[in-house]
Amino acid sequence: MNRLLNEKSRLFANADPYAVSDYVNQHVGSHCIRLPKSGRPAASLSHRSFGSLDLCRISYGGSVRVTSPALETIYHLQVLLQGHCLWRGHGQEHYFTPGELLLINPDDPVDLTYSDDCEKFIVKLPARLIERACSDNHWQSPSDGVRFASRHQLQQLDGFASLLGLVCDEAESEQSLPLVQEHYTRIIATKLLGLLSNNVSRQELAESSPSFERLVQFIDDNLKQDISLEQLAQLAHMSPRSLYALFDKHLGTTPKHYIRQRKLERVRACLSDPVARVRNVTEVALDYGFLHLGRFSESYRSAFGELPSDTLRRRES
Structure with a gap:
């Protein structure tokens, strides 16, 4: 997990959580945060744009509640690195622990509460990237959009943790080429469709195209x-x-x-x-x-x- 962005990508350290939240709103996804009335949490954030993706490593340093009506046109892939995070969704609650992966669909409301020591790695994927991966593989996506199951164990997703590490290494490389980035983003989207439970029919379309x-x-x-x-x-x-x-x-x-x-x-x-x-x-x-x-x-x-x-x-x- 240490390969998921290093000091090269650090933008905030021991910072005001609201300053970090403002940056996240601009680059990673629209949301609101609520902090406890007492204490002064110190937040940190690392960020890289990579092809069509945004990669983010974040901790708020306090018990912060993060909410959003919906992410609308993006998917959020969130890997818990340390601490725990309470997720509320679809009438359920679940405490995510290190090694668990949360997939937030574009129309899912967001309601998360970070523990004081919670740290996450987040991948922001545009919905069009998932749609294009379906098209590239001739898989049939539903007319109302691709939806993934919310909860997954990273260790059960064959090779995916290593792929995320490679993507972060490439994102922090001084010689990262746009064509290489585009290939990686397509691989990420296709691996998600292949590894995570979703509503896509992987039977090829009846007619070739x-x-x-x-x-x-x-x-x-x-x-x-x-x-x-x-x-x-x-x-x-x-x-x-x-x-x-x-x-x-x-x-x-x-x-x-x-x-x-x-x-x-x-x-x-x-x-x-x-x-x-x-x-x-x-x-x-x-x-x-x-x-x-x-x-x-x-x-x-x-x-x-x-x-x-x-x-x-x-x-x-």
Whole structure:
């Protein structure tokens, strides 16, 4: 468990819990905390962005209650490292102890109480990453979204603890490459679907989808181009209407939205990559066809929880 982020990633030490909570709200997930009326807890936090993931190691240093109506578009994978944490959900209560894993689904209300010595490692995964893993493996995801069981034992998840350690090592590497990060994020999502109880049918779809795979590959290969709906429909030998249905079936979104999201992800990878030649945000945005820079910045912040200039500044610091 010591491999799950080290001092390189430490952002807060012996800090005000509310300052740590504010940072978590910006980067890891929206929540509120309630502290005991007496005492002065000292919180600590380590954080790394890694591809589409956020990795976080956190302790509040006191008996803190953490609540949220729902995480909405993200999954939270929480591994208890020390202490205990009282979880309330689905009319149940459970004290998580070291080595146990809590999976919080996007529509799950959050109600957790940390012990004084509680420390957690958290992985934030966008829901689209899980949906894409289903599509990549030709598994059928429910129309109302993928849901995981809440409680798991880490030691029973074959190789998963080692995978988390490798991801953290790569996240803290000075030469971590965006393409490597993307491969790791896909592996994490697929391993979760394969190892944790969920509502996904792992029986392959009745019909194969070479057309869709070819389309996704074409989009990834041509992200700097202006890809039109007509161009994709012609490539897939289908009508625009059928193309919409294909993307809705596999990804639950439209072709236009998918292309924009992939472009944003590629921009973020460029801004994060320490070896990429990036002079400024504007140059990269224009390179990927974002001509309205104000609109681009808002879309970027909506997707990743920070402005593109913040991503670039963190790389340069």
